[in-house]
Amino acid sequence: MSRTNDPARAEVLAAIRRSLGVTGAEAPRRAAVEERLANAPRGVIPARGQADGEERLAVFAREVEISLATIARVESAEAVPAAIAEFLREHNLPAAIRMGEDERLAAMPWDETALAIERGPSAGGDLVGVSHAFGGVAETGTLALVSGPQNPSTLNFLPDTHVVVVRASDVARDYESLWARLRETYGRGLMPRTVNWVTGPSRSGDIEQRLFLGAHGPRRLHVVLVEG
Known part of the structure; x- marks a missing residue:
């Protein structure tokens, strides 16, 4: 069975959406996710390796x-x-x-x-x-x-x-x-x-x-x- 058709996984994700009060189809939320995946923002980077x-x-x-x-x-x-x-x-x-x-x-x-x-x-x-x-x-x-x-x-x-x-x-x-x-x-x-x-x-x-x-x-x- 593929993960996309896994009923247990679907139920877990549905429970998370219910707790957040969202459906997962909201345009602003989807746009935010797509932007983050596309731009791959960087977090805090240690100075130790920042040399040439x-x-x-x-x-x-x-x-x-x-x-x-x-x-x-x-x-x-x-x-x-x-x-x-x-x-x-x-x-x-x-x-x-x-x-x-x-x-x-x-x-x-x-x-x-x-x-x-x-x-x-x-x-x-x-x-x-x-x-x-x-x-x-x-x-x-x-x-x-x-x-x-x-x-x-x-x-x-x-x-x-x-x-x-x-x-x-x-x-x-x-x-x-x-x-x-x-x-x-x-x-x-x-x-x-x-x-x-x-x-x-x-x-x-x-x-x-x-x-x-x-x-x-x-x-x-x-x-x-x-x-x-």
Whole structure:
């Protein structure tokens, strides 16, 4: 049953309208909603990420590490495969990765490494997944990952280790700036099915208030920041 024909949902919405004394068809209310959706007004934005150039990247890198992830900075996209191979060696991880069909990743010189590469969504048996982020957020060290065959969402959650590549030019000051670029890139009504905002590895402190990594996803997140 579609959500539009869900009687339980319809009853909840009807109860809300009755409590507000409205029907939902009032022209001023509909105009206000349409204006807000069209203009996407910004709220209060923290000053932490409002920098440019190297200062913004430094804030992003610091926030990535505060979130318990690691980060490597490389000068060009051509240096990414070697940086990932080095990271896997340093952490005694297998030289095997899974990635999607992202053209930016495909153009990198993977054949210059000894990495074994599988492509497509993860079924849960992969130890290392590699994705290319749509962008990053300096104020919190967050990565924005859009769903699709280029970067399957399964890679964000199923592998034990997630390596994410992001271009320095795609690191925005704040969430609002990156949402604006998402809307501009895809257009209204054409947004990706899912936009995942990832800040550090999966973790939980629910049990005895002890921090546990990998509670609901990867227990290790490594960011490769491409500066060139």
